[in-house]
Amino acid sequence: MANFASVSIRVFVFSFFFGAFKCQFSIPLKMYPGKFNLSSGANSSSVRVLALKSDGDGLSLASDPSGTVNFLDMVNNLQGDSGRGYYIEMSIGTPGQKLNILVDTGSSNFAVASAPHPYITRYFNTKLSTTYQSTSRLVAVRYTQGNWEGELGTDLVTIPNGPNGTIAVNIASILSSDSFFLPGINWQGILGLAYPMLAMPDSSVEPFFNSVVKQLGIPNTFSLQMCGNGLSTSSVVDPPAGSLIMGGAEPTLYRGPIWYTPIVEEWYYQVEVLKLEVGNQNLNLDCKEYNSDKAIVDSGTTLLRLPANVFSAVVEAITSSLPIDNFSAGFWEGTKLACWTKGETPWEFFPKISIYLRSTNSSQSFRITILPQLYIQPIGDLEDLDCFRFGVSSSANGLVIGATVMEGFYVVFDRAQRRLGFALSNCAMSNGVAVSEIAGPFSAEDVAADCSGRVLKPPVLWVISYALVAVCALILIILLLLLLLPCRRGDRGEITDESSLVRHRIK
Ligand SMILES: *[C@@H]1O[C@H](CO)[C@@H](O)[C@H](O)[C@H]1NC(C)=O
Ligand SMILES: *[C@@H]1O[C@H](CO)[C@@H](O)[C@H](O)[C@H]1NC(C)=O
Numbered sequence: 001m002a003n004f005a006s007v008s009i010r011v012f013v014f015s016f017f018f019g020a021f022k023c024q025f026s027i028p029l030k031m032y033p034g035k036f037n038l039s040s041g042a043n044s045s046s047v048r049v050l051a052l053k054s055d056g057d058g059l060s061l062a063s064d065p066s067g068t069v070n071f072l073d074m075v076n077n078l079q080g081d082s083g084r085g086y087y088i089e090m091s092i093g094t095p096g097q098k099l100n101i102l103v104d105t106g107s108s109n110f111a112v113a114s115a116p117h118p119y120i121t122r123y124f125n126t127k128l129s130t131t132y133q134s135t136s137r138l139v140a141v142r143y144t145q146g147n148w149e150g151e152l153g154t155d156l157v158t159i160p161n162g163p164n165g166t167i168a169v170n171i172a173s174i175l176s177s178d179s180f181f182l183p184g185i186n187w188q189g190i191l192g193l194a195y196p197m198l199a200m201p202d203s204s205v206e207p208f209f210n211s212v213v214k215q216l217g218i219p220n221t222f223s224l225q226m227c228g229n230g231l232s233t234s235s236v237v238d239p240p241a242g243s244l245i246m247g248g249a250e251p252t253l254y255r256g257p258i259w260y261t262p263i264v265e266e267w268y269y270q271v272e273v274l275k276l277e278v279g280n281q282n283l284n285l286d287c288k289e290y291n292s293d294k295a296i297v298d299s300g301t302t303l304l305r306l307p308a309n310v311f312s313a314v315v316e317a318i319t320s321s322l323p324i325d326n327f328s329a330g331f332w333e334g335t336k337l338a339c340w341t342k343g344e345t346p347w348e349f350f351p352k353i354s355i356y357l358r359s360t361n362s363s364q365s366f367r368i369t370i371l372p373q374l375y376i377q378p379i380g381d382l383e384d385l386d387c388f389r390f391g392v393s394s395s396a397n398g399l400v401i402g403a404t405v406m407e408g409f410y411v412v413f414d415r416a417q418r419r420l421g422f423a424l425s426n427c428a429m430s431n432g433v434a435v436s437e438i439a440g441p442f443s444a445e446d447v448a449a450d451c452s453g454r455v456l457k458p459p460v461l462w463v464i465s466y467a468l469v470a471v472c473a474l475i476l477i478i479l480l481l482l483l484l485l486p487c488r489r490g491d492r493g494e495i496t497d498e499s500s501l502v503r504h505r506i507k
Helices: 002-023 208-216 308-321 329-333 459-471 473-491
Strands: 078-081 085-092 097-104 110-113 133-143 146-158 167-178 189-192 221-226 242-246 254-262 273-278 295-297 304-307 338-341 353-358 364-370 376-382 385-390 392-395 399-401 409-414 419-425 436-443 492-494
Touching: 078 242, 085 189, 097 110, 167 208, 221 419, 254 353, 254 364, 254 409, 254 436, 273 308, 273 364, 304 308, 308 392, 329 385, 419 436
Parallel strands: 097 189, 110 167, 133 492, 295 399, 304 392
Antiparallel strands: 078 085, 085 097, 085 146, 110 189, 133 146, 146 167, 221 242, 221 409, 254 419, 273 353, 304 399, 338 385, 353 364, 364 436, 376 385, 409 419
8 A cells, every 4th residue: 555655656746747847848048148259161162062862860971062951051050149149041931931030959849920029020921921821729838037829830941041942840920929029139930949849839749850851851960059159249240150050060160079978868958967077176966966857958048057056066166266255146146247357358267167978888978168268258348347247057947058058069969869969169269269178088987877867777667667657547647637737728838947038138
């Protein structure tokens, strides 16, 4: 009986998790100010064309100019700036309506404005598209501050600086929103690049990139270079940019080897963090702390976000190595800026931060390191002062490798082989000096075999668990109904992730 009781509790926890999961959803967006400094442009003589005769799994590169996917045509296809988001141009509907679409690896819906709004200059007029088909299914996403609601439909889309071809995709047409579109933005929609599990209202809504891979036959991989790392915003001349390469990795965008870490679960891009170092000092926390309740790589989150314990340890380690002692706590909390006399950069005072990720060889790891230039971020100037903010924040829902870190690296989302690759980005430079480092392999023998918090069980135990779960099926169904019904009302999703668009937006 006691046994049964504990099983029902477990079932309840499972169903509660499932229910909660259905109701929660995060659209974190990349919002980080800075100046673009592309130190190494694409060499147009080295045209790389993907050989599509590959089995669709590889990153096979060939110099066959008649191929379908020319990566160099996709270089610098992202525009905008990190403060207001990176976006790619798309042509939606028939005839095509050109819109700018924000790129986000932390969500899975393709959603575009379909009604006028004071802060956007254009919107997708579904009535003018002969190929738009409505499903009359509603979808709504709510944030801590802001939300949008719309209708699910399908239409044809082409990406001028993407793979050649027209794709039939699911589109959530945003009919009303609150605090989603904000003043000064130059995008009108969002491209969620994560897995179906995060799609709203449910995973039957095939995400955009899944459709691209299926219909154009390109390899199931994309890669992202974000080039907004911070030089003073006051001297911005060229618009920052970046590249979203669909179908593989473009060698002119990175240097050195690509280091791979497995994707732990396919929902967000979840990875396993083994260790953190500040300066060369290991924080020495239990590795599960780094992954509680998950660790994800998310282009849409502005900052490097750390679970509260880890965050405190990082702040403490930085503070103790800092030769400045009058730092207000508000700086670390993100409520205050730190300002220095113009021309005096504070970076030399701050240590490097390193994150160790599990290698695909699970007994090894590699580390990605960001210099202070990436996490002490120029954010504006005041008369004769340059002001900076702390690019790391505390998180109640897991570790997020956001733009602060990603801007140091070329990140390959190798979905085909269920792994993420990191290489040194060719645009992660400040005054000719690299602001990121990558090194390995290191032995992972000193950490637990699994830091990710997954429950690892031998198969026999799984069978027993499932049998017991089956006994409780009735309870489960009742609980699920109770939990899902309130969420399904209007297919509304509650966003509780503090890294949402609105919260981290810098106006
Ligand atoms: C699309 O096709 C054109 C003409 O064949 C080619 O020049 C171009 O490089 C292709 N673009 C991409 C992104 O592959
Ligand atoms: C994985 O790493 C271990 C420890 O460094 C090494 O002994 C082993 O040969 C590696 N395995 C493969 C397949 O490379």
